[in-house]
Amino acid sequence: MNRTNRLRxxxxxxxxxxxxxxxxxxxxxxxxxxxxxxLGTITAxxxxxxxxxxxxxQSYQVAVPAGxxxxxxxxxxxxxxxxxxxxxxxLAVGDRALVKLDPASTGDPAQAAQIIALxxxxxxxxxxxxxxxxxxNGVGGLVKSVDAAGGVVVLTSGSGATAKTITVHSxxxxxxxxxxxxxVNFDAATPAPMNAIHAGDQLRARGTxxxxxxxxDAVEVVSGTFRNIxxxxxSTDPASSTLVVKDLETKKQVTIHITPDAQMRxxxxxxxxxxxxxxxxxxxxxxxxxxxxGGQSAGQGSGQGAGQVSGQGSGQGSAQGGGQWTQRSGxxxxxxxxQQMLSRAPAIQIADLKKGDAVMVVATDGVTxxxxxxxxxxxxxxxEAPAASQSLLNNWSxxxxxxxxxxxxx
Numbered sequence: 001m002n003r004t005n006r007l008r009x010x011x012x013x014x015x016x017x018x019x020x021x022x023x024x025x026x027x028x029x030x031x032x033x034x035x036x037x038x039l040g041t042i043t044a045x046x047x048x049x050x051x052x053x054x055x056x057x058q059s060y061q062v063a064v065p066a067g068x069x070x071x072x073x074x075x076x077x078x079x080x081x082x083x084x085x086x087x088x089x090x091l092a093v094g095d096r097a098l099v100k101l102d103p104a105s106t107g108d109p110a111q112a113a114q115i116i117a118l119x120x121x122x123x124x125x126x127x128x129x130x131x132x133x134x135x136x137n138g139v140g141g142l143v144k145s146v147d148a149a150g151g152v153v154v155l156t157s158g159s160g161a162t163a164k165t166i167t168v169h170s171x172x173x174x175x176x177x178x179x180x181x182x183x184v185n186f187d188a189a190t191p192a193p194m195n196a197i198h199a200g201d202q203l204r205a206r207g208t209x210x211x212x213x214x215x216x217d218a219v220e221v222v223s224g225t226f227r228n229i230x231x232x233x234x235s236t237d238p239a240s241s242t243l244v245v246k247d248l249e250t251k252k253q254v255t256i257h258i259t260p261d262a263q264m265r266x267x268x269x270x271x272x273x274x275x276x277x278x279x280x281x282x283x284x285x286x287x288x289x290x291x292x293x294g295g296q297s298a299g300q301g302s303g304q305g306a307g308q309v310s311g312q313g314s315g316q317g318s319a320q321g322g323g324q325w326t327q328r329s330g331x332x333x334x335x336x337x338x339q340q341m342l343s344r345a346p347a348i349q350i351a352d353l354k355k356g357d358a359v360m361v362v363a364t365d366g367v368t369x370x371x372x373x374x375x376x377x378x379x380x381x382x383x384e385a386p387a388a389s390q391s392l393l394n395n396w397s398x399x400x401x402x403x404x405x406x407x408x409x410x
Contacts, residue, residue: 041096050115052097063110063111069085070086071086097118137209138204140157141166143197146195146198155167165214166213168221175221177220181365189222202223205220241350253368264377265342265345
């Protein structure tokens with residue numbers, strides 16, 4: 001071999017060695033950056049490989065060899081000795097999984113040494129049980145005062161004749177959580193100390209209530225700071241599940257995102273007038289009488305009646321007879337609960353809203369971009385008493401109706 005060929009061979013060998021070294025180094029760096037254990041939701045299963053997406057939004061693929069330990073644990077259980085051994089084929093998309101990687105594995109994807117699974121069906125059953133418990137043993141309202149040292153929070157709940165004060169007592173064993181910024185997802189709520197709760201926050205608590213309902217010894221508390229928006233719709237985009245509202249207070253445009261968890265309802269005209277009268281200090285009897293007297297023909301022209309279908313959609317009409325609707329809602333009586341009236345209002349979608357509609361919204365805290373918790377349309381009369389109306393809406397979004405209980409347990 002002549003000198004030139006020997007030089008070319010040496011140069012090729014050097015380049016090959018450098019390439020191999022770079023590949024090995026890159027693999028080593030990539031492996032070092034991968035977490036040795038992570039928690040998330042199984043989003044795909046291909047052969048013996050899982051794709052797991054963490055709550056932070058990162059996705060990891062992991063190979064599951066035959067020798068990997070796979071166990072199933074009940075929701076809320078912390079003792080791994082009570083976990084049940086299962087097979088890889090028992091895993092399913094949607095299950096939660098805590099994956100511990102094999103430190104000796106150097107392949108791509110990395111191999112799992114252990115998987116602790118929380119089955120989606122088990123989690124759904126637990127959420128249903130908690131949902132029922134929140135309904136039976138929960139309270140909700142706006143924070144009036146906080147004694148962080150004593151672990152006591154005073155709430156105001158309800159509006160008008162049903163307004164009341166509730167004292168929430170907590171101990172060192174009470175689970176305290178707070179909604180994550182820009183989130184209305186209960187599962188995304190994170191642990192937070194008592195001093196994170198402030199006057200004006202919305203709060204829900206569940207535990208043992210006193211016989212008269214004026215106090216509760218809480219086992220769990222979730223709170224959050226939310227924004228109230230009263231304004232008119234300037235545009236809607238059903239495809240992206242957003243609408244733009246001009247805030248009457250700030251005079252600025254606010255983009256509102258509507259998630260599947262959001263409550264969206266529309267008050268019939270006469271019921272809105274009735275509620276406005278109640279909130280401004282009147283009994284609402286005049287509005288109820290006008291509704292009952294003239295509601296029959298108006299209701300016949302608009303559909304089957306919210307009192308009969310109770311929230312099956314705005315397309316069913318606002319009322320067969322407003323008097324009948326308010327009577328079913330409890331609004332015709334002096335002690336009727338306005339929040340129950342809101343809960344029975346017909347549900348709507350973004351497509352049911354149009355430019356110029358007046359809306360009231362409880363949303364995540366933000367300036368120009370928020371996520372709705374509750375949106376109420378048909379509120380023109382309520383805007384005549386905005387402070388009382390927002391109090392009504394705040395309390396309803398946290399403590400009134402099936403939707404709030406559902407949201408709390410999701």
